[in-house]
Amino acid sequence: xxxxxxxxxxxxxxxxxxxxxxxxxxxxxxxxYWYQQKPGQxxxxxxxxxxxxxxxxxxxxxxxSSGTTVTLTISGVQAEDEADYYCQxxxxxxxxxxxxxxxxxxxx
Amino acid sequence: xxxxxxxxxxxxxxxxxxxxxxxxxxxxxxxxYMNWIRQAPGKGLEWVSYISSTSNYINYADSVKGRFTISRxxxxxxxxxxxxxxxxxxxxxxxxxxxxxxxxxNGMDVWGQGxxxxxxx
Numbered sequence: 001x002x003x004x005x006x007x008x009x010x011x012x013x014x015x016x017x018x019x020x021x022x023x024x025x026x027x028x029x030x031x032x033y034w035y036q037q038k039p040g041q042x043x044x045x046x047x048x049x050x051x052x053x054x055x056x057x058x059x060x061x062x063x064x065s066s067g068t069t070v071t072l073t074i075s076g077v078q079a080e081d082e083a084d085y086y087c088q089x090x091x092x093x094x095x096x097x098x099x100x101x102x103x104x105x106x107x108x
Numbered sequence: 109x110x111x112x113x114x115x116x117x118x119x120x121x122x123x124x125x126x127x128x129x130x131x132x133x134x135x136x137x138x139x140x141y142m143n144w145i146r147q148a149p150g151k152g153l154e155w156v157s158y159i160s161s162t163s164n165y166i167n168y169a170d171s172v173k174g175r176f177t178i179s180r181x182x183x184x185x186x187x188x189x190x191x192x193x194x195x196x197x198x199x200x201x202x203x204x205x206x207x208x209x210x211x212x213x214n215g216m217d218v219w220g221q222g223x224x225x226x227x228x229x
Contacts, residue, residue, distance in 0.1 A: 033215040035153070042219040043153065048208050054217060086153050090214055095167055097143065097155035097214060 002026060002091045004100035011106045018074040020103045022087030025068055032070040033088040034063060036081075037102075043086065047072060074105070082107045110134035110218050112204050117223030124194050124227070130187040130204030130220055138162075138182040139210040144189050146200035147222075156202070157189065158213045172198075194227045201225075 004024040012018040022032060032050050035043035045054055047063035050070060060075045070089075074081055087100040116128040130142070144156040157168045157178040166178055177190040187204050201224050205216035 031214065035216075037153075042203060042221060043216075044219075045208065045215065045217040048215045048217070054208070084152075088153075088155075088215070096169065097158065099145075099153040099155060102152040 002096075002098060004087055004089060004098050006085075006087055006100040006103045008101070009104045009106065011108055012074075012077045013108045014079060015076055018077050018081070018105055020072045020074075020085050020087075020105070021069055022071070022089075022100050023069045024089060024098070024100075026092040027065065027068050027070055027089060029092050030090045030094065032063070032065065034061075034072045035086045035088065036083045037086065038083045046085075077105075077107055079107050081105060110206075112206065112218055112220035114202065114204055114220040114223035117202065117225045119226045119228065120194055121229050122195060122227055125190070125192045126194065126225060128189040128191065128202055128204075128223060128225070130189075132185045132187065132204075132206070135206070135218075136210075137180075137185040141207050141211070141213040142180060142187045143205045143207070143213070143216060144178060144187075144202060145205055145216070145219075146198075146202045146225075148197070148200040151200075154200075159187070160213070161211060191225070194225075196227050199225060199227050 034047040037043040050065040051063040143158045159178045175193045201222040203222045206218040208215045208217035
């Protein structure tokens, strides 16, 4: 079955850059989306269609794509960015929605 | 404002049934696909099902296929999830979520607050 693979955790100091990768064979064909989820809250869309940022999302959040890997970059990390981040896409046929396993970002 | 509000969660015994509802407001509900997504305690997000704007295109995750049924009533701005033959592993918070653009199933920019389902004897 098709999967999206993320690292379980990423640690970063305030003001530094955090990069979270997500790998999947269908990513060259399907858009990727990124969500931030804080404890007890619903997820929030932070990047759509690989690299677009919804209104209201800070400019320090950016997305990129290269082959079978997409990356969420948080530049100038702030304490409030500590959260779980999930990538999401679809299988190659566009039939099924898929989530990566999630990455916990810890701000040291 | 754009809002989704889920209801219908609760405690149910294994093998039992439950019907979740999601009330939508603040947008043209009939223009959008809708999704159900769940999150087991301490676990990640898992897509459950989506339904097209006119209900003519529906898909389910393999884990719920044959047991869950998604439906909608555009006149009532409501989304539903009928869950039958429930198992312990269906225990989760269930979210309804709207894609970021009309007539497309992916990339959810509006989420409800979730409704908790617990399957236990």
